[in-house]
Amino acid sequence: MADPVTAIAIASVLSAGVTAMSMPNTPTPLPAPKVPPPPVMPLPDDAAVAAAKAKSLAQQTARQGRASTILTGLSGGGGVTGSQTKLGG
Numbered sequence: 001m002a003d004p005v006t007a008i009a010i011a012s013v014l015s016a017g018v019t020a021m022s023m024p025n026t027p028t029p030l031p032a033p034k035v036p037p038p039p040v041m042p043l044p045d046d047a048a049v050a051a052a053k054a055k056s057l058a059q060q061t062a063r064q065g066r067a068s069t070i071l072t073g074l075s076g077g078g079g080v081t082g083s084q085t086k087l088g089g
Contacts, residue, residue, distance in 0.1 A: 042049050
């Protein structure tokens, strides 16, 4: 009869081999990474986009033409009108 320590060692090696053979050799799958939601892109028909476009057009119009000169008195800014000049009367 074999030594009891040797018998236990042989039994543990055999049981480890049987356990290793019965387990599939596939890695444990990792959890899927958390993907942030995509940013919300403004649509051309959004109310905010339409308001920003109207504001931009109003600013552009204010910077050009007769309405942007200091000689017009439409804004009440103290501009000189044609009738207030020395040439106008």
